Amino acid sequence: MNHTSLNGELIDLRAGDYEARIAASGATLVHLRRQGRDLVIPFDAETALPGAWQGKTLLPWPNRIAGSRYSYRDVEYLVPCNEPETGAALHGLVGWTDFAVVGPETNGVAGADAPAPDTVTLALRLPASYAYPWSLDVTVRYELDAQAGLTVTTSATNTGAAVSQAAGVVGAPVQEGAPAPAPYGVSCHPYLTRSVPLDECVLQMPAERVLDVDKHMAPAGERNVTGSDWDWRAGRRVGATATDNAYTGLPDGVWQVRLTGGADERSVVMSADAPWVQIYSGEHLGRRGVAVEPMTCPPDAFNTGQDLILLPTGQSHCFTWRLWEED
Template sequence: MKIAPSGEQFVIASGAHQATLVEVGGGIREYLHDGRHVLDGYRVDEMCSGGRGTPLIPWPNRLADGAYTFRGARYQLPLTEPDRHNAIHGLLRWTNWTRRAGDESHAVLGTVLHPQPGYPFPLDVAIEYAVADAGGPGQRPGLTVTTTATNLGEVACPFASGQHPYLAAAGQTVDEASVRLGARRWISTDERGLPVGSEPVEGSPLDFRTLRKIGETRIDHAFTELDRDADGLAWVELEDPDGRRTRLWADRNYTHIQLFTGDTLSPDRRRRGLAVEPMTSPANAFASGDALIVLEPGESLTTAWGIQPG
């Protein structure tokens, strides 16, 4: 029997919106609005590349040497970015997720992260994806992604999360697109992509507080001290070369947003979309403790982000 590399496909739709979610990794393979690709996703006959649309749990971004200490015990994770000697983007990218609930316009995908070497903490993770033409009570128009992680164990566990969508640039490169992100600081990194400090965006090539063209700027950095609206939401706006704007929002749990222009991807995908990654902590949080979340036994954390196509 022939199966898709990303496993079972779960399609949700409402009005002009249609999203395809996947069994492998529990992410978003495709999101269309009025037939236009909102995300730079991947085909049904392809493996997910570059983390496209994937949840990043129980940590986003990189962990130096895959090693960390938590409450006096030292842990070692597999090096999933061996060329840089890092562990990257958590443990659920290739896990099978199941559809736990849903209807035509929403689906809840879930999985259990069982204890394993380097992370001996059981977690239940459920992600609700919903699309809507107009927001209702507790819902915004467009795509809304709500993630709930619950500590199923008898001891506290370290936790962080994120997700890795790429906003599409109308079939062109991001060079001709413009971006706006209200953030006052960016995280500087070393050659391994690990944080070495933070810098003010003012006066730097990474000041996107007003909408401006990306051009040849290479971006693979997290931004923090995010501007927020009256509802506590941080916003990123991408205007494609055709003048259409896509807006991504993230709630207060997401203290950092990573932007990535895809310069290290394969030539056919390089700079074809802008990764906009809401994250509850920066890279290396398991080791540094920076914005690290601790879930006590039985405790849950629910976070939300979403996309509003223009």
């Protein structure tokens, strides 16, 4: 079923026991269910906006740019502040932008007899701007599989950059006669849930280090998690622990985060291979779940350069993550 809503076009996907709803605004995951059980905190996309960035696609930066400004190749850029309490620019430029729906896809079967689609691709041209003078072609592909659950792949291609040709207009830095590569980072924002209070659930997450932040949520140094409330490697009951931190020191290759709880003690599992993951205990959503945000770079990477992706004109980057329920 496809129809428009306050959150843009809505697309329903189904495969085996799994069903998902995607909203075109922000290429957003509205809900993901298996046998009727919520795997992420859902919201009513027909009548309401998501809370606390539920399900949004985050690019060309994840997390925050401290002070809503960044310096790149000796050029300073101002970006809109959308988190007044910290003065930061939060979660990129596409979270509230309407993507075009390219799919859905139904394995080549068309017409009235076609099954519910299991795949949809959403596409967006992010134009160059004063805040970010690079143009990106972005696609987000959601694919449901009866065994594998939900796989999401976000791709971005640098299609060119605007250079300054007028006084007061900030463009991309020029090096050796060509625009500098686009600084880039990407993430997602699902809230894993077991439909019981987060305090009652067990969280397992394999990171060895945590990034501390100051009162403005800007990076203030990494530390080892051993012996602290931020050590989730063995899996433990969340209880009253609160976190809104970026973690790193993750295993090479694909890693997993697991949230277990509820009467049936099943687990919802996320996998990715990004070098960072933000874990947020969901206070803004009543601690009904935990945000698990695999990130290609840490907070404020546009200023620090840490793990920042640099995309030359014509080159692309792909980012994949997966969610499923484990019995």
